[in-house]
Amino acid sequence: DTGVSQDPRHKITKRGQNVTFRCDPISEHNRLYWYRQTLGQGPEFLTYFQNEAQLEKSRLLSDRFSAERPKGSFSTLEIQRTEQGDSAMYLCASSFNTAEAFFGQGTRLTVV
Amino acid sequence: GQNIDQPTEMTATEGAIVQINCTYQTSGFNGLFWYQQHAGEAPTFLSYNVLDGLEEKGRFSSFLSRSKGYSYLLLKELQMKDSASYLCAVNGQAGTALIFGKGTTLSVSS
Numbered sequence: 001d002t003g004v005s006q007d008p009r010h011k012i013t014k015r016g017q018n019v020t021f022r023c024d025p026i027s028e029h030n031r032l033y034w035y036r037q038t039l040g041q042g043p044e045f046l047t048y049f050q051n052e053a054q055l056e057k058s059r060l061l062s063d064r065f066s067a068e069r070p071k072g073s074f075s076t077l078e079i080q081r082t083e084q085g086d087s088a089m090y091l092c093a094s095s096f097n098t099a100e101a102f103f104g105q106g107t108r109l110t111v112v
Numbered sequence: 113g114q115n116i117d118q119p120t121e122m123t124a125t126e127g128a129i130v131q132i133n134c135t136y137q138t139s140g141f142n143g144l145f146w147y148q149q150h151a152g153e154a155p156t157f158l159s160y161n162v163l164d165g166l167e168e169k170g171r172f173s174s175f176l177s178r179s180k181g182y183s184y185l186l187l188k189e190l191q192m193k194d195s196a197s198y199l200c201a202v203n204g205q206a207g208t209a210l211i212f213g214k215g216t217t218l219s220v221s222s
Binding site for chain 2: 033035040041042043044045047048050055056091093095098099100101102103104105106
């Protein structure tokens with residue numbers, strides 16, 4: 001296993017467009033996390049899955065954000081009607097239960 | 113609610129020892145993690161504490177006091193490559209997500 005992979009690595013989109021990111025976790029990991037990170041800040045929790053169930057979603061997450069993990073393997077994060085404030089690095093991480101989480105390289109989103 | 117506090121910035125010189133503190137308030141506790149993040153890269157796992165005491169791993173050690181809601185990361189024999197952001201993260205109540213602090217930016221100078 002080569003670790004957590006995310007696609008795309010970079011995305012530039014116009015304000016108002018929809019974007020979708022993909023994360024492939026480490027295969028035996030049952031937990032998958034999405035975080036957003038801006039410059040000089042720690043990763044901000046967005047949502048997480050245990051297998052295919054979405055167990056927690058940040059109260060800061062607007063209804064423009066949705067995530068899925070349909071078969072308990074890969075996950076997608078969609079942002080609808082993007083705004084300039086959505087510009088950030090979107091990080092995916094996976095873990096086996098509460099053991100250490102491993103991060104992907106992230107998707108850098110720029111909304112213009 | 114949950115809260116994790118760490119200093120924003122620290123500076124040190126090569127060869128020195130530095131201690132980065134982290135305090136947390138969470139509902140429940142299922143482990144505390146330290147991660148290192150170099151600029152433009154993803155966080156990488158450094159250490160894990162779930163019981164009180166000191167965990168040592170080479171030049172890096174991490175300490176936990178659950179009763180005080182307190183941890184520190186100790187870096188010895190600092191090298192220039194240790195310049196990075198150090199993130200404290202906590203697994204709170206069972207079934208809840210791993211939550212990160214804002215990170216401490218460490219600058220090591222010669």
